[in-house]
Amino acid sequence: MSRVDLLESITASPDYRTLTTHLFLLILWSPNDHDSSDEEVPESFEEEFFYRAAWLVGETSPLLANALRKKLDIYKLEAGSLAAHHEYFRAIAHGLAKDDSVRPMLLEMLLQSLEADGSYEGTRPCPEELIQVIAGISQQSGGRSYYDPLSANGRLLAELVSNSSSSAWGLGQSSADEDILHGLLRAFFQHDSLTFEKADALKSPPNDGVGLQSFDVVVSDLSESADVWATELGAGDPFGRFKYGIAPKGKGEWPLIQHMLACMRKDQGVAIAVVDLAALLRAGKEAEIRRAIMQNNLLDAVVYLPAKLYRSDARSLAILVFKSSRQSSSVLLIDASKQYTSEKSLNTLTAEGIQQIQKHYSRREPVEGNAVLLSIADLEATGFALNPGRYFSARADEGLHDLDALSREHEYLKLELWQVGGQIDELLSRLAEKVAP
Structure with missing residues (x-):
């Protein structure tokens, strides 16, 4: 399964935004991070799996692991059990298991999807x-x-x-x-x-x-x-x-x-x-x-x-x-x-x-x-x-037909006039201070 197909399967769920922390951990988690006795795809995706995955993330990035654990705790308090999403997580894990190399790009695609759909609570992303x-x-x-x-x-x-x-x-x-x-x-x-x-x-x-x-x-x-x-x-x-x-x-x-x-x-x-x-x-x-x-x-x-x-x-x-x-x-x-x-x-x-x-x-x-x-x-x-x-000014061949160009030029001139007005006000203020008794 390609990363595009995986992203589509992830975002097809109406609950995917509330499950983003779990999805992050599922993408960060890799069978190679586990003991050789562990199965390639776990049978169960309960809370213990995700806290275990966060612990493994902590071996590489303690700050990231702490942030993810806090979000897991919040979800646990607000939503409770993950039982309804077990097959959803399992399908994604199977897709990732077929090609472990898609994880970094899939994570980036998911992040961009979340940042672009209006649900992102951080600073607006750079275009x-x-x-x-x-x-x-x-x-x-x-x-x-x-x-x-x-x-x-x-x-x-x-x-x-x-x-x-x-x-x-x-x-x-x-x-x-x-x-x-x-x-x-x-x-x-x-x-x-x-x-x-x-x-x-x-x-x-x-x-x-x-x-x-x-x-x-x-x-x-x-x-x-x-x-x-x-x-x-x-x-x-x-x-x-x-x-x-x-x-x-x-x-x-x-x-x-x-x-x-x-x-x-x-x-x-x-x-x-x-x-x-x-x-x-x-x-x-x-x-x-x-x-x-x-x-x-x-x-x-x-x-x-x-x-x-x-x-x-x-x-x-x-x-x-x-x-x-x-x-x-x-x-x-x-x-x-x-x-x-x-x-x-x-x-x-x-x-x-x-x-x-x-x-x-x-x-x-x-x-x-x-x-x-x-x-x-x-x-x-x-x-x-x-x-x-x-x-710079509007191009000659745009003539009077490009109202957007004329509007932009008008705005530039207004801003320039505003700046000159501010400079005049400041000079008058300084002059007043010098002539004051």
Whole structure:
């Protein structure tokens, strides 16, 4: 039985969502983990089997085993006996016994199914197309150590590590129980190459007791991180991570980006962050932080993405690429905001759009309407603005017939006007302070 057939047999049961812990353990469990006297497929799948399976998981991953045991206890209290599901578990076990190699991919397929159907209680999963873009950029760095300070369900980090060299490894951090569980499940079959910690990255960064741990590639989707920042963390930070400025309370993108910059290797380190486009447009302290980072020649590229890449989220996003040791002082801007297909309330980056992003990033050349290369002098002349509407506009051949393009351009202009208005307000405030008696 193929892994697709197995997944269909698993999800055919109306109870499969309430039995996910048992299904995880059934997939993680293998006859090879048992004594030679044990049968290949057990006759009974009562509570004892699953607690035994959790104990065996604990030999590889104690944290994962503890999390699974807690969920087994909860199911036992809420639902009681497993007798009604005995044949269901047995059919799945027989399917797995026919081909033991399908277990890792079956687990991944089940996790993706659970994360996509709206029942997942953790952080929203990063879209596959966005993962492909990030992977293509990170692979050009040739790194082998990866770190994700907001690893969510672990899929982004797991795919980057698994598609890198055989010696690659990664560390993920998250403060959400469900995210850590899924991250640990993804790490189980990769043994020592992936580690996930339940931790707030800003409060408990990876360190050796003296300094921060550094990585070849630091990567994260920060598009849901706007409310995680408390300013008091910045003033007394023992690692000096926020040297470019302290962002206002609740605006978490630039504190997390500064954390990522501090954790990338000083030589050939790369940081890749997905952010809400508004993080590139807001005035005040955040504008000062952006300016300082660019003046220190850390920003390498910006990729402007379509809106609605996440369901029920109409915001436009952008990918920021930073490098610790750059050969050039220019910044590459890539417009991929029109490279999508639309279905109801969700937009998806096209395969052609993904290829174009990779090509533009690799070649690093200006392409009319698609890519702009700006020197530090160019950026300084625009006040270090990263407004896409300043550098890209609707294509000429779209004319007045593409209402979506016109609407996007209108939004860009409104955001740019908002930013300029904020800068004027701040200048007037400073002037008032100087002339006050």
